[in-house]
Amino acid sequence: xxxxxxxxxxxxxxxxxxxxxxxxxxxxxxxxxxxxxxxxxxxxxxxxxxxxxxxxxxxxxxxxxxxxxxxxxxxxxxxxxxxxxxxxxxxxxxxxxxxxxxxxxxxxxxxxxxxxxxxxxxxxxxxxxxxxxxxxxxxxxxxxxxxxxxxxxxxxxxxxxxxxxxxxxxxxxxxxxxxxxxxxxxxxxxxxxxxxxxxxxxxxxxxxxxxxxxxxxxxxxx
Amino acid sequence: xxxxxxxxxxxxxxxxxxxxxxxxxxxxxxxxxxxxxxxxxxxxxxxxxxxxxxxxxxxxxxxxxxxxxxxxxxxxxxxxxxxxxxxxxxxxxxxxxxxxxxxxxxxxxxxxxxxxxxxxxxxxxxxxxxxxxxxxxxxxxxxxxxxxxxxxxxxxxxxxxxxxxxxxxxxxxxxxxxxxxxxxxxxxxxxxxxxxxxxxxxxxxxxxxxxxxxxxxxxxxx
Amino acid sequence: xxxxxxxxxxxxxxxxxxxxxxxxxxxxxxxxxxxxxxxxxxxxxxxxxxxxxxxxxxxxxxxxxxxxxxxxxxxxxxxxxxxxxxxxxxxxxxxxxxxxxxxxxxxxxxxxxxxxxxxxxxxxxxxxxxxxxxxxxxxxxxxxxxxxxxxxxxxxxxxxxxxxxxxxxxxxxxxxxxxxxxxxxxxxxxxxxxxxxxxxxxxxxxxxxxxxxxxxxxxxxx
Amino acid sequence: xxxxxxxxxxxxxxxxxxxxxxxxxxxxxxxxxxxxxxxxxxxxxxxxxxxxxxxxxxxxxxxxxxxxxxxxxxxxxxxxxxxxxxxxxxxxxxxxxxxxxxxxxxxxxxxxxxxxxxxxxxxxxxxxxxxxxxxxxxxxxxxxxxxxxxxxxxxxxxxxxxxxxxxxxxxxxxxxxxxxxxxxxxxxxxxxxxxxxxxxxxxxxxxxxxxxxxxxxxxxxx
DNA sequence: CATGAATGAGGCTTCATTCAT
DNA sequence: GATGAATGAAGCCTCATTCAT
Numbered sequence: 060x061x062x063x064x065x066x067x068x069x070x071x072x073x074x075x076x077x078x079x080x081x082x083x084x085x086x087x088x089x090x091x092x093x094x095x096x097x098x099x100x101x102x103x104x105x106x107x108x109x110x111x112x113x114x115x116x117x118x119x120x121x122x123x124x125x126x127x128x129x130x131x132x133x134x135x136x137x138x139x140x141x142x143x144x145x146x147x148x149x150x151x152x153x154x155x156x157x158x159x160x161x162x163x164x165x166x167x168x169x170x171x172x173x174x175x176x177x178x179x180x181x182x183x184x185x186x187x188x189x190x191x192x193x194x195x196x197x198x199x200x201x202x203x204x205x206x207x208x209x210x211x212x213x214x215x216x217x218x219x220x221x222x223x224x225x226x227x228x229x230x231x232x233x234x235x236x237x238x239x240x241x242x243x244x245x246x247x248x249x250x251x252x253x254x255x256x257x258x259x260x261x262x263x264x265x266x267x268x269x270x271x272x273x274x275x276x277x278x279x280x281x
Numbered sequence: 282x283x284x285x286x287x288x289x290x291x292x293x294x295x296x297x298x299x300x301x302x303x304x305x306x307x308x309x310x311x312x313x314x315x316x317x318x319x320x321x322x323x324x325x326x327x328x329x330x331x332x333x334x335x336x337x338x339x340x341x342x343x344x345x346x347x348x349x350x351x352x353x354x355x356x357x358x359x360x361x362x363x364x365x366x367x368x369x370x371x372x373x374x375x376x377x378x379x380x381x382x383x384x385x386x387x388x389x390x391x392x393x394x395x396x397x398x399x400x401x402x403x404x405x406x407x408x409x410x411x412x413x414x415x416x417x418x419x420x421x422x423x424x425x426x427x428x429x430x431x432x433x434x435x436x437x438x439x440x441x442x443x444x445x446x447x448x449x450x451x452x453x454x455x456x457x458x459x460x461x462x463x464x465x466x467x468x469x470x471x472x473x474x475x476x477x478x479x480x481x482x483x484x485x486x487x488x489x490x491x492x493x494x495x496x497x498x499x500x501x502x503x
Numbered sequence: 504x505x506x507x508x509x510x511x512x513x514x515x516x517x518x519x520x521x522x523x524x525x526x527x528x529x530x531x532x533x534x535x536x537x538x539x540x541x542x543x544x545x546x547x548x549x550x551x552x553x554x555x556x557x558x559x560x561x562x563x564x565x566x567x568x569x570x571x572x573x574x575x576x577x578x579x580x581x582x583x584x585x586x587x588x589x590x591x592x593x594x595x596x597x598x599x600x601x602x603x604x605x606x607x608x609x610x611x612x613x614x615x616x617x618x619x620x621x622x623x624x625x626x627x628x629x630x631x632x633x634x635x636x637x638x639x640x641x642x643x644x645x646x647x648x649x650x651x652x653x654x655x656x657x658x659x660x661x662x663x664x665x666x667x668x669x670x671x672x673x674x675x676x677x678x679x680x681x682x683x684x685x686x687x688x689x690x691x692x693x694x695x696x697x698x699x700x701x702x703x704x705x706x707x708x709x710x711x712x713x714x715x716x717x718x719x720x721x722x723x724x725x
Numbered sequence: 726x727x728x729x730x731x732x733x734x735x736x737x738x739x740x741x742x743x744x745x746x747x748x749x750x751x752x753x754x755x756x757x758x759x760x761x762x763x764x765x766x767x768x769x770x771x772x773x774x775x776x777x778x779x780x781x782x783x784x785x786x787x788x789x790x791x792x793x794x795x796x797x798x799x800x801x802x803x804x805x806x807x808x809x810x811x812x813x814x815x816x817x818x819x820x821x822x823x824x825x826x827x828x829x830x831x832x833x834x835x836x837x838x839x840x841x842x843x844x845x846x847x848x849x850x851x852x853x854x855x856x857x858x859x860x861x862x863x864x865x866x867x868x869x870x871x872x873x874x875x876x877x878x879x880x881x882x883x884x885x886x887x888x889x890x891x892x893x894x895x896x897x898x899x900x901x902x903x904x905x906x907x908x909x910x911x912x913x914x915x916x917x918x919x920x921x922x923x924x925x926x927x928x929x930x931x932x933x934x935x936x937x938x939x940x941x942x943x944x945x946x947x
Numbered sequence: 948c949a950t951g952a953a954t955g956a957g958g959c960t961t962c963a964t965t966c967a968t
Numbered sequence: 969g970a971t972g973a974a975t976g977a978a979g980c981c982t983c984a985t986t987c988a989t
Contacts, residue, residue: 075952082953098420103979114954119981192414198320200475213478231481232493238472238479239465239497246464247457253422256435257460259453271454275461278500297969304970325962336971341964519973526974542864547958558975563960636858642764644919657922675925676937682916682923683909683941690908691901697866700879701904703897715898719905722944748949769983780950785985 068138071206072131077121084177085111086121090128095182099129099190126197129186130208133194135178136187137211140164141218154225159273161219165244166268188245216241227280236279243272290360293428294353299343306399307333308343312350317404321351321412348419351408352430355416357400358409359433362386363440376447381495383441387466388490410467438463449502458501465494512582515650516575521565528621529555530565534572539626543573543634570641573630574652577638579622580631581655584608585662598669603717605663609688610712632689660685671724680723688716734804737872738797743787750843751777752787756794761848765795765856792863795852796874799860801844802853803877806830807884820891825939827885831910832934854911882907893946902945909938 070076077083089111094102102125104115111118122128143164148157169180195209203209219237223230230236247268250258260268292298299305311333316324324347326337333340344350365386370379391402417431425431441459445452452458469490472480482490514520521527533555538546546569548559555562566572587608592601613624639653647653663681667674674680691712694702704712736742743749755777760768768791770781777784788794809830814823835846861875869875885903889896896902913934916924926934 080952100419104981105979114956115980116954116956116982117952120953124980189418192418195476196411196414196471197322204476209476209479213476216479232496233481234478235469235472235480235482235493236497238468239461242464242468243461246460249418250457250460254417254426254431254435256456257431257438258457259455260457271457274454275458275497275501278503279497281500302969326964327962336973337963338965338972339970342969346963524973544863548960549958558977559959560961560975560977561973564974568959633862636862639920640855640858640915641766648920653920657920660923676940677925678922679913679916679924679926679937680941682912683905686908686912687905690904693862694901694904698861698870698875698879700900701875701882702901703899704901715901718898719902719941719945722947723941725944746948770985771983780952781984782951782986783949786949790984 068131068134069207069210071208072127072134073122074119075121077131078177082113082117083121085113086118086128087132088177088179091132091179091182091186094129094132094186094190095179099125099193126194129190130194130203132183132186133191134208134211136169136183136191137215139169139172139175141211141215143170144218154222155277158219158222158226158276161222162240162244162269162272162276165241166248166272167265188249191245192242212241223276223280230280236276240272240276243275244268247271290353290356290433293430294349294356295344297343299353300399304335304339305343307335308340308350309354310399310401313354313401313404313408316351316354316408316412317401321347321415348416351412352416352425354405355409355413356430356433358391358405358413359437361391361394361397363433363437365392366437366440376444377499380441380444380448380498383444384462384466384491384494384498387463388470388494389487410471413467414464434463445498445502452502458498462494462498465497466490469493512575512578512655515652516571516578517566518563519565521575522621526557526561527565529557530562530572531576532621532623535576535623535626535630538573538576538630538634539623543569543637570638573634574638574647576627577631577635578652578655580613580627580635581659583613583616583619585655585659587614588662598666599721602663602666602670602720605666606684606688606713606716606720609685610692610716611709632693635689636686656685667720667724674724680720684716684720687719688712691715734797734800734877737874738793738800739788741787743797744843748779748783749787751779752784752794753798754843754845757798757845757848757852760795760798760852760856761845765791765859792860795856796860796869798849799853799857800874800877802835802849802857803881805835805838805841807877807881809836810881810884820888821943824885824888824892824942827888828906828910828935828938828942831907832914832938833931854915857911858908878907889942889946896946902942906938906942909941910934913937 068078075083077087086107090102090107093107093110097106104118104125108115108118122131144157144161147160147164151157151160168184171180172178195203195212197203216234216237219240220233223233223236247258247260248265251260251262251264251268255262260271297305299309308329312324312329315329315332319328326340326347330337330340344353366379366383369382369386373379373382390406393402394400417425417434419425438456438459441462442455445455445458469480469482470487473482473484473486473490477484482493519527521531530551534546534551537551537554541550548562548569552559552562566575588601588605591604591608595601595604612628615624616622639647639656641647660678660681663684664677667677667680691702691704692709695704695706695708695712699706704715741749743753752773756768756773759773759776763772770784770791774781774784788797810823810827813826813830817823817826834850837846838844861869861878863869882900882903885906886899889899889902913924913926914931917926917928917930917934921928926937
């Protein structure tokens with residue numbers, strides 16, 4: 060069954076694979092709850108450990124620091140999304156349909172996925188929207204990049220870029236457009252929830268967001 | 282003289298207007314240096330005070346915390362930009378030219394402006410690109426919004442939105458497109474410097490960035 | 504009055520001169536109590552702050568870490584001793600008497616000195632004996648040496664070395680003998696208290712220690 | 726064969742004889758490497774386990790803590806040295822030659838000894854010089870003494886003391902002189918490497934060190 | 948016997964802030 | 969108004985140790 064396809068998140072973000080132990084999975088699920096609730100700035104391993112009924116030291120066995128933990132979660136999302144796009148478009152040949160599917164998935168909350176019962180997809184989507192950009196907006200982005208922290212993002216971007224080029228092989232800015240599509244989907248949702256005067260999208264109106272991004276994309280590629 | 286047009290940054294971000302004292306101006310100029318150098322996460326009032334040859338207590342007279350200081354600086358940029366767009370397009374009637382001018386200004390480093398000798402515009406532009414989004418990607422964005430922290434961003438967005446509507450009064454997503462233009466300009470520069478596989482723009486190739494954004498904008502509006 | 508002669512301990516060991524504030528003096532006197540009581544390994548700034556009724560943060564304003572604090576105290580001793588030797592031998596011309604005086608002072612507990620009411624000289628002497636060598640027996644001894652951490656020891660050693668050369672200008676190992684005298688005095692007291700089979704000196708029998716060291720010194724120089 | 730003479734290090738320092746298993750020998754050899762490299766303060770069982778490719782728990786089966794491990798290594802040195810002195814002087818009758826041999830061995834790096842291929846003698850000698858005193862300069866020296874932690878040092882001291890008394894049976898401070906000889910040899914080497922103004926011995930000039938100590942010893946005994 | 952996982956405790960350090968001058 | 973000193977709280981991290989296999 061295709062939906063059973065699984066994936067490995069880059070191990071560079073963690074010291075020990077959290078999906079391979081009960082404690083590790085609890086770290087993931089509780090950190091998603093806590094990040095969603097209090098945000099990255101207020102999030103600490105001490106609070107996480109308290110919420111989990113464990114200790115900071117135990118968390119440190121899995122993740123060097125909270126930034127690495129966020130990198131892991133965001134990578135999980137990027138991997139999951141790329142996977143989803145591939146699965147959903149598997150039997151289709153229309154490049155346009157594939158691109159539409161990608162935008163659809165980007166603009167909608169993560170579908171609950173029973174393969175990952177330790178991930179609350181709705182909350183993780185909120186984290187992506189509110190904290191996602193912070194994985195790269197840091198001073199040592201270059202060092203982290205060298206460690207492969209953004210390979211999944213690049214993979215996703217490359218996938219979308221190829222769909223764009225399938226539609227119009229002569230389009231010059233396929234990578235830029237791909238990353239713009241990704242960032243815009245998340246940004247516009249954030250704005251719709253918190254700064255409505257920066258968007259025309261209403262809160263939870265994912266259809267409208269999709270329409271905006273799809274029209275922008277289609278127009279740009281011609 | 283038009284170039285003498287000045288502006289007031291929203292006072293909600295600061296306890297005391299930093300432009301009205303020598304110390305205040307030194308806080309602004311040194312914090313720009315330091316933020317550019319070490320980034321927001323590593324930036325503290327202690328380090329700032331040390332760099333200034335002053336004390337933390339003195340900084341606290343002007344800004345409640347480092348986040349408010351960043352809000353002040355980013356607001357300064359938004360005000361300055363809106364101002365620049367207005368000045369540069371003052372004598373022109375073409376809506377398209379005006380929009381092109383806005384994109385040009387967004388995609389280029391801030392021009393050194395002798396009215397603000399305490400601002401190093403090149404460094405501030407770097408800060409906008411690397412740290413700008415962090416002013417709103419916080420848990421208490423709604424509270425800050427109520428205090429008016431983002432009025433300047435909304436003003437800028439509204440200005441661009443109107444230019445869009447001047448060109449095509451029927452376009453449905455003028456605000457979304459406006460904020461997308463703004464965010465994309467900054468994002469693509471960041472990617473060009475740190476994550477080149479997410480963009481087609483080369484480092485410092487502002488012309489190429491402009492071309493991408495302008496084409497995207499024009500295509501989208503029709 | 505000669506006995507009023509004072510001195511400044513090298514400031515490289517501290518961030519802020521502890522003798523110039525009440526808090527600083529309390530740090531010195533309480534750290535002497537605590538180091539004497541529990542030893543360097545068990546000593547922490549947290550315990551010191553607790554004993555002082557203050558906070559770790561306050562201690563950190565004066566000393567970077569416990570090692571620097573020990574360096575300060577040991578330097579204080581070396582300065583005090585050199586001073587004492589100079590004062591006590593001021594009016595004398597016999598080099599041999601001077602050397603005898605130096606050994607006498609090295610082999611005896613520090614005399615209570617009213618110029619430094621915040622120093623418990625008896626306890627500081629215990630610290631010198633038990634912890635003194637640890638100021639240089641560390642991996643970054645070379646870096647600390649460059650910062651001048653051992654200038655006072657070198658000064659003391661140089662003083663004794665000169666006394667040796669006054670007695671026998673042809674003696675080849677005056678510096679080695681000087682440092683041997685210093686270290687031996689402290690070592691033998693430690694052994695007399697804890698490992699009596701390594702010494703012939705009985706506990707608190709400073710006369711016997713003096714006799715041993717003086718005889719060794721005199722014989723060696725001839 | 727005399728050179729095959731072996732010895733047992735006091736078992737009080739360890740929970741399980743490290744020389745009787747492969748893992749135990751690797752603990753010894755890797756801890757010598759690591760102590761030489763980073764010093765006792767920075768040394769932890771975690772780092773040791775990492776360097777060995779083993780786990781902290783495994784190390785704990787052999788040694789209670791890093792201090793006990795150091796005690797073991799230093800005792801090994803003391804036993805080895807006493808052994809060496811005995812072997813080297815076995816066929817000789819001159820007490821003076823024997824004392825000279827002892828000083829020679831104390832003042833020189835440990836000779837590589839093929840009976841102990843898991844001991845890097847050069848590095849162990851460095852550890853003795855830099856960390857040796859720390860085995861007794863601790864608060865619970867008396868308790869450790871009762872457990873027999875310093876029997877080997879006392880044995881070595883007693884041996885040298887007897888050589889001294891062989892030369893001059895009336896000398897009053899043979900134990901003090903013996904411990905002074907031992908400590909001075911190590912101290913002067915440390916000074917020659919790190920604090921040259923405290924010694925006349927040049928780095929690696931073991932001949933000069935021997936000359937100094939031998940002259941001091943001979944003069945003192947008469 | 949050896950190991951991998953987990954943890955309680957505490958170390959060191961800095962932050963953000965207040966107080967007194 | 970500006971500053972220097974002090975501090976409470978908390979962050980981040982590591983250590984030493986135990987447990988279960």
